[in-house]
Amino acid sequence: MKEFDFIRRYLYRAQTDADVLLGIGDDAAVVRPRAGYDLCFSSDMLLKNRHFFENVAPADLAYKVLAVNISDMAAMGAAPRWALLSAGLPQLQESWLAEFCDSLFALARRFGVTLIGGDTTKGDLAFNVTIVGELPQGRALRRDAAQIGDDVWVSGRLGLAAAALHHHWQTFALPDSVFDLCERVRLRPEPRVALGQALLPFARAAQDISDGLAQDLGHILQASGVDAEIFAEEVPTLPQLRDNLDKTALYGCVLAGGDDYELVFTAPQSCRAAVLEAGRASGTPVTRIGRITEGCGRLNISDAAGRPVVLASLGFDHFE
Template structure:
């Protein structure tokens, strides 16, 4: 199979989108933004042996390649609309491509995303997605809008993906049932698009948790010129992890493990009921884990006894 046969057979699918004037098949795509909306752009690259194992199932890989980008749109409160896929593939193996592309388009269709272009070349399994979303003009959730006195919230459960990775790396061993649950979270994170949109009139600042809660919350603190106090034992995780991991390992996964693709966000204390309603409306669990302080750039993480929690690192570093 040649490159353009692959594009025509697997990527050039009929996708109903009146705002796409020219899609796959030309030198560039052309889209027509809707009046009254801002466009959001984001791009993420995933490499074999850095972001995923080489033996990952193609359906799981395709899901995650797109899901991590959708999560960026969720953090902005945007609706994901269009995506471009760049892929380095060692060979064009039809069974593998059929499974990969089938999964990719199922997730894209679920979130109303149209694949409008990209590029392919021979390489050792590397993927880059550029995603474009839209949201009402001037309404984007940002990192630089947290205010002293805000509550700090997170969605879902954190630390599961990191626990699965440590099981793969033989740092510790999880019981089979616990590993299966954590592995599902690692392979199939759920982008919180509906929650992000429900938070537009409520939240001050938001960020998706990709590299670790502590590190990603710190991005908000640095951008906003504020500090935070977080209560480590309030951060939601899989209950069984409390039974099988010691505190050091548990805190490492939950607070600094990353690969969660949940949302961390801040909102005024007066909006607690509105945040809870946003969670209910989007069918997303939300948990209050701390507060924003005036201590510029200072993140204090405390245990149940009010003592500081020491972390070996705040999160994932691509160059370590």
Template sequence: MGEFDFIRQYLQRQQSGAEVVLGIGDDAAIVRPLPGLDWCISTDMLLAGRHFFADEAAADIAHKVLAVNLSDMAAMGAQPRWALLSAALPQLNPVWLSSFCDSLFSLAAAHGVTLIGGDTTRGDYVFNITIGGTVPQGQGLRRSGAQVGDDIWLSGRVGLAAAALQQRLGRLRLPETVFAECNQALLRPTPQVALGQALLGVASAALDVSDGVAQDLQHILRASGVGADVDTTQLPTLAALRHGLPESTLLPLLLAGGDDYELLFTAAPAQRAAVAAAGIASGTALSRIGTITEQRQVLHCLDADGHPIKLDQQGYDHFG
């Protein structure tokens, strides 16, 4: 099988998309913006050995490759619309390709995403997706809107993916059933797209947690010119992790582990009922974990006694 056979057979699937005038097959795609909408555009690159293990199942790799990009759309409150996929593969194995593409297109279809192009080459499992979505004009969620006194909220649970990774690296030992649940979170994150859209007009600032709660929250603090106090006892996680790990092991997983792809957002206390309604509407558990303060770019992560916790590392840094 050659490169162009691969594209025609596996990638050139027909999908509907109101904005897509021309998809895969020409030198470029044609996308026609719809009136009254802003475009949100993002890109993420995933490499074997850095973001996933090269021997993972093809279906799991495909899911994560797209899910982390969908999560960026969720953080903006956007409806995902189209994606470009660039892939470096060591070989064109039909069995592997079928599993990868079936998983990719299944997740894409679940979120109304059309694959409109990209690039392929020979290499060691590198995937890059550029994703585009739409949000009502002027309403996109940003990092820069947090106000002093705002509540800090977190969706879902954090620390599971980091715990699974630490076990796979031989640095942690979890009970088999606990590891299985954590490993599922690592392999197949759930992008909170519906929640992001439900938070439009409710959240004052938002982002997705990819590199760790502490580090990603700092992005909001920097953009908004504020500080934050976080109650670490309110960080949502798997009960077996909270009760089965010492605090010295648990807190770095929850605050700095990353790979969670949950939404971290702020909202005024007057919006608590609206936040709860957004959680119910999207089927997402939400936890209030702290408060925005006036201490510019100062983050206090507090223990059960209200004492600040010192973290050796606040999150993942590709060049750290």
């Protein structure tokens, strides 16, 4: 199979988005933004043996390649609309490509995303997605909007993906049933798009948790010029992890592990009922884990006894 046979057979799909004036098959795509909306752009690269294992199933790989980008749109409160996929592929193996593309387009359809272009080249497994979303003008959830007195919230449960990775790396061993739960979350994170949009009327700052709660919340604190206090035992995780890991390992996964793709966000205390309702309406558990305090970018973490929690690392760093 040649490159353009692959594009025509697997990537070109009939367009159903009326705002896509020209999609795959030309030198560039043409879309028409809707009046009254801002556009959000984001891009993420995933590399073999850095972001995924070489033996990952193509359906799981395709899901995650797109899901982590959709998660960026969720963190802004945006609706994902269009994506461009660039891929380095060692060979064009038809059964692998069919499984990959079927999974990719299934997730795209679920979230209303249209693939409008990209690039392919021969090389080691590598993928880059550029995604474009839209939201009402001036309504984006930004990192620099947290205010003193805000509550700090997270969605879902944290630490599961990191625990699965540590099991793979043999840092510690999880019971098979616990590993299976964690591995499912690692391979197929759930982008919190509905929650992000439900939070638009009242939430202030938001970020998706890709590199670890401590590090990603730290980005909000630095951008907003505030401190935060969070309570380690309030951060939601899988109960079986609390039962099977010592405190050091547990805090490392839950507070700094990353690969969660949940949302951390701030909102005024007066909006607690509204946050809970946004979680209920979007089918997403939300948990209040701390508060924004006066300062200039420091995160303070306390355990159940009020003692400071010191982490060996705040989260994932590509060059560390």
